Amino acid sequence: MDRKEIAEGLKSLGLKKGSIVMLHSSYLSLGEVEGGPSEVIKAFLDVIGRKGTLLVPAFGKLGVLVEEVKNLPGAIVSTCPVGAVAAYGPAAEELCKDHWKAETAHGIHTPFTRLAEKQGMICLLGVDQDRNTTLHSIEALLELPYLQPISCTVKTPSGEEVRKEYKYFPGPHRDFIGLDSLLLQSGAMNVGRIGNAQVRVIDCTAMFDILLTAGGECPDLVLCNNPECADCVKQHAAIYAHEMTKESFRLTVSSRLAGRYIPEMVENLKKQGISRIELDYVQGKIAANLPAAKLLSAVQELKGENIEVSGIRLPIIPDEPEKLAEKLLAAGIFRVIMPLAGSAKTAEILKKSGLTVVLYNVAQSAKSAAQEFAGVLKKDTESVFCFNAANFAKAGEHPFLYSYSTGRFIKTTGQLDIADSTWDGTGTGLARGNAEIKELISIMRCRNFSGYFCLGGGASYPGTLEMAAEEFRQLLKNM
Numbered sequence: 001m002d003r004k005e006i007a008e009g010l011k012s013l014g015l016k017k018g019s020i021v022m023l024h025s026s027y028l029s030l031g032e033v034e035g036g037p038s039e040v041i042k043a044f045l046d047v048i049g050r051k052g053t054l055l056v057p058a059f060g061k062l063g064v065l066v067e068e069v070k071n072l073p074g075a076i077v078s079t080c081p082v083g084a085v086a087a088y089g090p091a092a093e094e095l096c097k098d099h100w101k102a103e104t105a106h107g108i109h110t111p112f113t114r115l116a117e118k119q120g121m122i123c124l125l126g127v128d129q130d131r132n133t134t135l136h137s138i139e140a141l142l143e144l145p146y147l148q149p150i151s152c153t154v155k156t157p158s159g160e161e162v163r164k165e166y167k168y169f170p171g172p173h174r175d176f177i178g179l180d181s182l183l184l185q186s187g188a189m190n191v192g193r194i195g196n197a198q199v200r201v202i203d204c205t206a207m208f209d210i211l212l213t214a215g216g217e218c219p220d221l222v223l224c225n226n227p228e229c230a231d232c233v234k235q236h237a238a239i240y241a242h243e244m245t246k247e248s249f250r251l252t253v254s255s256r257l258a259g260r261y262i263p264e265m266v267e268n269l270k271k272q273g274i275s276r277i278e279l280d281y282v283q284g285k286i287a288a289n290l291p292a293a294k295l296l297s298a299v300q301e302l303k304g305e306n307i308e309v310s311g312i313r314l315p316i317i318p319d320e321p322e323k324l325a326e327k328l329l330a331a332g333i334f335r336v337i338m339p340l341a342g343s344a345k346t347a348e349i350l351k352k353s354g355l356t357v358v359l360y361n362v363a364q365s366a367k368s369a370a371q372e373f374a375g376v377l378k379k380d381t382e383s384v385f386c387f388n389a390a391n392f393a394k395a396g397e398h399p400f401l402y403s404y405s406t407g408r409f410i411k412t413t414g415q416l417d418i419a420d421s422t423w424d425g426t427g428t429g430l431a432r433g434n435a436e437i438k439e440l441i442s443i444m445r446c447r448n449f450s451g452y453f454c455l456g457g458g459a460s461y462p463g464t465l466e467m468a469a470e471e472f473r474q475l476l477k478n479m
């Protein structure tokens with residue numbers, strides 16, 4: 001390869017006189033170049049001319065072509081220890097100005113976003129999208145919830161050393177390579193070959209338009225889906241948790257669905273960005289039957305991981321409510337969820353002991369459940385109804401079309417169990433049975449329901465928490 005051939009190749013891919021180009025490169029990818037690295041840079045300058053500006057990333061490990069650009073007479077380097085750029089040409093000063101003052105390393109008022117504002121280009125010479133630093137601008141501009149601040153010391157142009165925090169700094173792993181086809185199909189990118197190198201030339205402004213829109217719709221756009229990638233698992237969880245902060249309801253999860261052992265529950269909840277749990281079963285046993293010390297340590301272990309226990313669920317009405325209340329309160333549990341079946345007296349005792357009583361419908365019709373609950377309210381006005389749609393389906397009713405309105409449960413419901421089942425009681429995926437769970441979620445969400453949605457509550461879900469959480473998020477997304 002010689003300078004002329006390289007220049008011809010660059011022109012054919014869209015670079016021209018006056019272009020502002022951010023170059024990411026692997027010099028060795030070109031193969032043999034007559035005259036060495038400096039000829040490659042000269043080829044770029046031949047194409048973009050005196051009015052063009054060439055930029056290269058100038059932080060971390062610098063390649064030979066970066067060194068060439070940095071050493072051009074008059075080249076400047078922007079001040080930012082975690083995202084510096086070297087630039088040569090008439091627009092260099094304007095692109096690099098005050099980089100250190102920006103709130104982020106790659107967002108607004110940085111060379112990367114200025115590149116898009118000035119209709120610049122990005123050239124990936126023998127490297128792939130993984131090296132395209134400007135893609136971090138998309139993440140920073142979208143303020144994606146998994147991004148973290150980074151602290152560093154900046155030596156300002158006046159020689160002062162200042163501590164600086166850049167917001168929305170990217171995490172360790174992401175899947176920029178996965179964006180390649182989107183950029184190619186949308187016409188924002190040309191791909192060709194110069195020597196041995198595959199070369200991509202991207203219209204930066206078009207890239208911003210396309211990816212800001214796509215990332216606005218899918219905040220996980222640049223994350224990988226490898227379940228073994230701990231970085232992206234964590235970053236996905238941050239997105240899930242952030243999505244839930246926009247909801248009025250409080251999401252909690254059945255401990256049986258979350259896992260068998262506490263550490264397993266913690267791990268699974270964290271992956272889904274969920275920070276509440278309802279204890280029903282632990283290690284396959286009724287949680288409320290755990291000895292006091294074990295229950296306390298379970299609750300403390302969860303709290304130590306920032307997981308709040310939203311309550312404890314009993315499959316039956318307890319024989320000794322005073323003793324149970326004592327144990328629960330000692331463990332720091334304040335809500336008890338139990339069957340609505342001859343439970344008025346027990347509810348009253350639990351309430352007097354200082355617990356919030358939540359009662360779920362069992363093998364009963366909406367009419368009888370509503371009547372019975374009215375009886376409970378006479379003794380304890382603060383009792384809360386837990387609407388279990390799967391159980392109403394098992395009772396042969398249409399939980400949304402019939403049970404919900406017949407029992408006037410709008411007023412009394414403080415918890416909705418997010419589970420589904422067929423008429424014959426077989427647990428199914430969400431919105432795959434007869435519990436009309438999608439309709440119930442939708443109507444309660446429309447009313448800004450501020451009580452609990454308990455994923456997997458009071459039913460056996462035929463799958464993992466990961467599957468249930470994904471189904472639940474999809475339902476929310478599609479309503």
Ligand SMILES: [Zn+2]
Pocket residue numbers: 173174175223224225226229231232233
């Ligand atoms: Zn990953």
